[in-house]
Amino acid sequence: DQQVKQNSPSLSVQEGRISILNCDYTNSMFDYFLWYKKYPAEGPTFLISISSIKDKNEDGRFTVFLNKSAKHLSLHIVPSQPGDSAVYFCAATQGGSEKLVFGKGTKLTVNP
Amino acid sequence: DADVTQTPRNRITKTGKRIMLECSQTKGHDRMYWYRQDPGLGLRLIYYSFDVKDINKGEISDGYSVSRQAQAKFSLSLESAIPNQTALYFCATSDFSPGTSGRAVNEQFFGPGTRLTVL
Numbered sequence: 001d002q003q004v005k006q007n008s009p010s011l012s013v014q015e016g017r018i019s020i021l022n023c024d025y026t027n028s029m030f031d032y033f034l035w036y037k038k039y040p041a042e043g044p045t046f047l048i049s050i051s052s053i054k055d056k057n058e059d060g061r062f063t064v065f066l067n068k069s070a071k072h073l074s075l076h077i078v079p080s081q082p083g084d085s086a087v088y089f090c091a092a093t094q095g096g097s098e099k100l101v102f103g104k105g106t107k108l109t110v111n112p
Numbered sequence: 113d114a115d116v117t118q119t120p121r122n123r124i125t126k127t128g129k130r131i132m133l134e135c136s137q138t139k140g141h142d143r144m145y146w147y148r149q150d151p152g153l154g155l156r157l158i159y160y161s162f163d164v165k166d167i168n169k170g171e172i173s174d175g176y177s178v179s180r181q182a183q184a185k186f187s188l189s190l191e192s193a194i195p196n197q198t199a200l201y202f203c204a205t206s207d208f209s210p211g212t213s214g215r216a217v218n219e220q221f222f223g224p225g226t227r228l229t230v231l
Contacts, residue, residue, distance in 0.1 A: 004154075006154075009152070032218070034218075034219065036222075041224070041225075042224055042225070043116070043202050043204070043222030043223050043224050043225050044155070044202070044222045045221075045222065046219045046220070046221070049219070089154060089155065093218055096218070097218070098143060098145075098160055098162070098168075098206070098218060099157060099160070099170070100155075100157070100218065100220060102154040102155040102156070103154055104152055104153060104154040105154055
């Protein structure tokens with residue numbers, strides 16, 4: 001049973017527009033959420049995170065929104081750039097656990 | 113210089129062979145992890161270690177073993193490789209650091225990956 005779901009395998013947007021990547025989770029005990037970005041032939045790199053006590057966290061062009069009642073989070077990238085083209089993984093953890101539970105990833109393509 | 117390195121980067125082997133994947137880190141982190149990534153399945157945790165004396169099974173540990181030789185080194189072994197162990201393997205490290213909420217943040221730092229093919 002998948003606890004972290006990224007239902008869109010891929011997303012394509014134009015340069016300069018907004019990219020919105022979605023993530024849903026089923027485990028109500030999750031209290032910390034992270035987004036990782038992965039380029040081909042490289043390991044994932046941490047992008048941004050959010051605690052369940054917040055509903056928004058912003059870092060430059062990247063903003064993560066958390067809707068606890070809907071068990072849903074989203075990553076907004078504004079404006080999107082071609083260098084943002086990568087696979088984005090949503091991950092969740094609970095109670096300071098060492099274990100991260102990852103979604104399957106969404107491949108973002110930003111077209112020039 | 114890479115903080116988390118993995119060797120080899122690519123390996124092709126045959127069914128039944130013993131394989132060892134190695135991971136080294138210079139970040140000084142205590143915690144180390146091994147994941148595998150399969151197409152369309154995301155990353156799944158195989159084993160993790162809090163320190164050289166502490167090894168824990170992850171979600172999919174069957175068919176794998178690990179060794180934490182030192183704080184900086186964590187190896188993953190496939191005692192008798194089988195084709196469904198063909199995957200991309202990642203090592204990661206972490207150390208708690210305070211987040212903006214004051215809560216510890218389990219940010220993990222990943223190596224570049226090892227692509228393993230079992231024929």
